[in-house]
Amino acid sequence: MKTPFSLPLFVSGAIEPSLLDQDDSPVPAQALEIVARQKGVFTQPPKIVPTRKVPDGPLLGNGDLGVTLGGVTERQVVYGLNEGEDYYLNYRREVDLTCAPERHRFWISKNDFWKAKPIYPNGHPAPIGGIDVCIPAALDGSYYAEQILETAEVIHTLKTKHLMDDPPPCTRAGVTIHMCSWIPATENLLVIELSVDGQETDEMRRPTDVVGVDVTLWPMAGNESETASGNLSDGYWAVRRFKSTTNSVAIEHQPLAWSAEAAVAMRLFNHRQHALPWSRGDGWSSDRFMLSPGRPVTIVAAVVTNFESPSPLEEAQKRVAAISLEQVETLRGQHRQWWREFWSKSFVEIGDPLIEKYYYGSHYLMASCSRNRDFPPSLFGNWITTDSPSWQADYHLNYNHEAPWWGVFSSNQAELADPYDTPILDYMPIARENARRLLQCRGLYYEVGIGPKGLETCFSLDTRPDEGNRLFLGAKGNAAFAAMNMFMRFYHTYDLDYAQLIYPFLVETADLWQDYLKFEDGRYVIYGDAGGEVGDGGTDVNATPTLGFVKALFRGLLDVSRELDRDQQRRAKWQHISDHLSDFPLAQVGEEKLIRRAESGPGAAYYGPERKQARIEHLGLVWPTGNIGLGSDPEGLKIVQDDVKSWPEHEWTNTFNGFSQTYTTAVRVGHDPHDTLAKLRQQLTITGFPNLSVFGGGGGIENCCGVPATINEMLLQSHEGVLRLFPVWPKEQPARFGRLRACGAFLVSSQLHDGQVRTLCIESEKGRPCTVDNPWPRRRVRVHQKGEEGDREIEVKTESVQVRFATCPGGIYRLEPA
Template sequence: MEAVEWKKRLDKYKGVFTEPPKIVPTDKVVDGPVIGNGDLGVTTSGNPEHQRLWISKTDFWKAKLMYPNGGPCLLGGIDIHIPDLANASYYSEQRLNEANVVSTFHGAAASVTMTSWVPATENALIVELSCEKQAVSVKLDLWVHQGNESTTEHGQYGDVAWATRKFTGQDIEWPTEGVIAMSCSAGSHLFELQPGTKQYIVAYVATNHEEENDIQESVGKVERTDENRIESLRLEHVQWWSQFWAKSSIEIGDELLEKFWYGSHYIMACCSRNKKFAPGLFGNWITTDTPAWAGDYHLNYNYQAPWWGVYSSNHVELSEPYDTPLIEYMSNGRRYADEYLGRKGLYYDVGIGPKGLPTALCTTPYENGHMFLGQKSNTALSTVNMLMRFYYTYDLEYAGFVYPFLTEVADFWEDYLTFEEGRYVIYRDSIHEVGTYTESHSDDNWDRGMEDMNPILSLALIRLLFKGLLEISEHLNLDANRREKWSHIVQHISAYPTFEREGKTIFRLTEQGTEWWEDNTLAIQHIWPAGGIGLDSDPKLLEIAKDTITVINRWTDYNGFPTIFTAAARVGYDPEIILRQLRHQCLEHSFPNLFIFFGGGGIECCSGVPSAINEMLLQSHEQAIRLFPVWPQDKDASFKDLRAVGAFVVSSKLADENITHVDIKSEKGKTCRIFNPWPNKEFSIVEVDGDQRTPIEWQLSANVISFETQAGKTYTLQ
């Protein structure tokens, strides 16, 4: 997309606030304006006369054992006091194209504009203040959060104020220290803001995880940041976000859904770029020390879900932090599998943290003081994102990086599965959380949960894992001696269980044990994200899948937003219903900052709109591209540079019920297979190289076009 075009479009898609946020601070998702650079996150609250900027960072964790002690914590913030704005009007915009927040406050005597942004290339916060009418008095306060067994310090170097917060001590697994250093271009933290002038507040933020001398480094950076440096940072910021927004786009004739498609990517870009520390449940906008569920990495879908939309949206780079905590936890997982189950491979708790931190330890008579919650599927579910990334990119370097994790998950399931009567069976793997950590759960509930046999999600995850390993091991030329076993598991894993409900045959949660769960979408997670069923599947399975979605009728769900809509698209459910229900959720369950929020999670909901819309516009299940497969054919739509399985980047347009063009860039030179967009018309395929267009050969079989590609080349179907 041309720069002018995406800027014009994104100008429409902004978060608009006409009153101060209502739930900042909060233990869950903030409703205030959000900015960030993928590591440093800032949100704003308060009335015009007292604006509070809350500063958080993905690596500011309290690393203490026993749930819920270990988790991300609030670092601190900056208060901006402007008494003359008492009773002023409030208006704020969270601008996606500029990645900043612009607030305007109109009072009886003065008007003030405050522009806040976190540079894309520095862990800094820049606040620009200007006013009209008459001068106003401004007072700045720098603070860090106190308590929760932390220690704090404050100091001053010249015009630069600094404050630190530390978690250290013998019962801390690893120390964390965060520092905020701040100064103002006015030369003082108490000054008069004159009409027609601009003053800059500059803050740098660092932790001991990135800077050995974090106080000195932060103070030094603040001292060196003059107006020229700010302008340099602004240019880098604009360039980064311009490149980001140019990577893909959609135009579907629905401004609401487009707004949340772009908004979801904005949120992920703001919180997911620190390769050493992935964002927790609520991103890098932590405003208390007690985020819900410890704010950690919950592995029974919450941690994995935020990235499910970035792969097909061609924002693979946002998934870079994902693998780090999973790999750092492997030594724990090996020990737990051996000591607690007597198995090989990896066995993970439901909640983990960075640097191998167990966040789900508890005092319980079950599960050796851990919260596995009866589920054996946490590591298998964690491979979904790795395999998505591999299939969408065919990046063999990345495949080699995650291969040890994948094979150790395979070790566990090879050892844990039972082969009987010609099929592989899973015993004692709960489909839902058993919940051993509260007194309200009785022994009887625990026993019933652990009776589950062949949970439907695990059956799909095992298929996905071993199919992926078969392909990756061939590409890497590794473990040829294991492929026979892996293939045997894929071919003989138990079928998805079904039963009769409301007059329809639908999927059952387990073959034996838990039959159904009224308030959850577990019955479709084998479709998405596990990828067990798609439009290429047996028509009977597709019918069962659609009937299951109808019976579930869980478009509004505590946990289901990241799964239900994309699963419906994946199996060809009525697109009008999908779009209508998706719009409803965006309207009814969103904040002005473009967070979509349900009771059960935070940034996980960032995948709901992108993954669903992308699957409606472009599917590549089983390595065959389908264009607009689950889209109302009388509704014009287009997309640019969405990813398809096979490392293809695809652009196309549907207008007047006809696909007008198809452009496919091949990144890895694989054979391209695409369902014929024009079954009743003649067409050609050309290789595009600048102005040169060279016809190429292709084959057509069962309405699927196949042609060979070269890496780095672009092809047009016309």
């Protein structure tokens, strides 16, 4: 299929030459060398901050605390701007400071800070407040910033354009200012380091390199919150809290599920080196300090919530009072070590700088927002800049909450998914009651959206009474959909402790379907469901997405039950359901069989290439369920492949909410890799932000999976129990990867060059049998197991194009053609 546009697949055209011959070097060294090249670049101040959706400014985070860098939106009178030689000539000018290079706002939010009002749309994560850093001398100056992935730092370089003599000091044109910001990986602190180039001087009445900086800390006000702020000896403090109240203008005075409080304490270091010089008195305040060459100033802010301490303000003040610049340096070392270990776990290199940048950028964003086990990132991560985030930024279970982690398992970053399950498991009592009261079934029935700690975010008196005044939007399959991530993690790790954790949820989800399914004419049928978001309570029969989730649910539950040796007596029923679920619905149009959204009901009208939002059906067919893939029945596989080929352009690029599924679906079924890569580059060019997030109108951080999952699946597929090397990659394009995680708990490293698989190494974590599609067709494969006394060749069984061999836990195996 030809693309309607012409773009080069590769910017550089090849893998970095120095890395081609390093396959015997440790994976960490190769990974770190590749990631050192990756960064987000900003040549102008952010424009989409604050926002209800995804911001475009630099992003920082440690998996809990998040900071969004933006500008300050207001107008201000600027004094003393003088472009002539007579710097005593003074005048004023009113300037628009929206997105201005001299105004920097650090928006502070945190995964565990929510307004916990259990009514739609008033239960949501909320911003805490922010720190404003104003450098008046940088007015109209140049702006450049880099979001450095290797060290998780944002570095600004600003250059003054005008002579600025009031407010003080008198700063010359052409001064270069540096600002480095980072959040320690191991502490909930924000560090901002400011410095300026040039010559140090004590004379400030003539043009110098000394720069004045204003710093303020503020709590976000409004939305029924209470705020307070005050001074410290070397800084400030601010508090924002939500607690139940009837003293507000809110339409409803629903009590909060819990009170929330967040405190920020900020301290400045080395800011008293210069006294403020004489001034005419306009445009400066006691918040100002002097930044001079050789005398950097450091700002440290501690952020604490009531989930960390019963007295957040006291704890935050204690933390900043105790810290020293020497401790900041220790934290920097720990911070960089954490990120080195993170980046060392795996790598890909494909010779395409744009795609690689977003590949690693996506992992950076997930590591920055997803490490609080009790509070997963919201729909927009831990980068909340408004009290009215779209869709209340809760955990949407009809794809938004599931999708962000779809790329972390195969990238060997499964620990980033630790927070995923917590709100789902915490919500089980409410979901259990929903099933009993609304469906008269056992099991679990989840709304579209939920919050942390069992918070109900979808209760609304304006919704359908027959759906319990909750937003189900007709869907019955949200719990089964949520189980897909659990199976992904289980199959990639075979972690039995994790399996024990999720097993009760899986069983109760199956209980719902065991009661809700109707067995008719030798098959199980799903009635009263919805293939999309509807307002009629759900009237589709055998909606394709739900049918796919339920197929994958019972298949996966049987596997987990066997591994845990639990509920043997129930497996016969589960197997019967698995074997007799209805086939996926198709529409017969002439000689063609076309994918259909539902067997009957409103969804049945959506079939063929023009059905709109084609990704909806593929959620159940291909990704993330894995029901159809390269090893599937050829007839069914061809139907899906033909469907992908027929997608119109709007299904590929600039989709509202399809990026997390479209490309991975295409490569899972073997779509033309040249076409896929060209379209992917086009998508990133259109909707990629400088902070390396990919904007989609219908969501937020779920797009972090789009590039990693697509590229990983092009290089290595394993979901059908067979390792396939470079299954959907252009054979003429060199590529390599290290320690990608495959189903069966295998870590795989390989390289493709000159159209041939050059190397293949497989590490077995759990000692499971390994099956590989022969990378060297028509040649016998030899397998060598690494040992302390050297490699030894082990027995291999060959069947058709597949190679099978036994492994042991911790075993390392090198495959090569005989």
